[in-house]
Amino acid sequence: MIKQPSEWYQTSSETVSELEANLSQKEAKKYRLKWLKTVLYQMDNFGQSCEDCSMFRHALTACLKTLKNKPVAKGDEESYFNTLNGIVIHLQSKHKLTPPGENMGIWLALGLAIGAGLGYVLNNMATGVTIGLVTGLVIGGILDIAARKQGRGI
Structure with a gap:
């Protein structure tokens, strides 16, 4: 209804x-x-x-x-x-509603932190940070879209 x-x-x-x-x-x-x-x-x-x-x-x-x-x-x-x-x-x-871009910001920061650690382990910071950045953007974007579709977006 x-x-x-x-x-x-x-x-x-x-x-x-x-x-x-x-x-x-x-x-x-x-x-x-x-x-x-x-x-x-x-x-x-x-x-x-x-x-x-x-x-x-x-x-x-x-x-x-x-x-x-x-x-x-x-x-x-x-x-x-x-x-x-x-x-x-x-x-x-x-x-429990989320403003636009909240998940994107959180996952971007997490992805960068993980990517920096990965870059240190691989001895190639540029690759690690890039992988972390892309991963964070993708996960955050998916979660923001899911929240909007479920009606939990502000």
């Missing part, structure tokens, strides 16, 4: 679409509006059963209203980014 989006989600999505239309490309990228739609979707999924998500929904609604005001005050920007960071931390810790 497909869950119908809530009225909050529809209203918030429309607000984000209006902001995308009214703000410059640079500002839209700064406020991460395209990614925000995914965050809204995930919050809508968990909002009915999670009290924290419900509180974050109200805070995010207030922040989106203040972003519509031109010019945006420095304090309002800070509040928006703090709220967004709090939401992402909550979604990661309580609902």
Whole structure:
């Protein structure tokens, strides 16, 4: 059964679409509006059963209203980014969701470390680091794609 989006989600999505239309490309990228739609979707999924998500929904609604005001005050920007960071931390810790590229970054670092060790053993650092880099990128990419397909992506 497909869950119908809530009225909050529809209203918030429309607000984000209006902001995308009214703000410059640079500002839209700064406020991460395209990614925000995914965050809204995930919050809508968990909002009915999670009290924290419900509180974050109200805070995010207030922040989106203040972003519509031109010019945006420095304090309002800070509040928006703090709220967004709090939401992402909550979604990661309580609902086990992963932000884009998280697995890629972790496995890239692990692959480089293992590759450096392999390069030392082989007496050829360039080959070892290259093998580690490629391995880390492949494993991290596969895990990121799997998380997105399973609906665990933010």
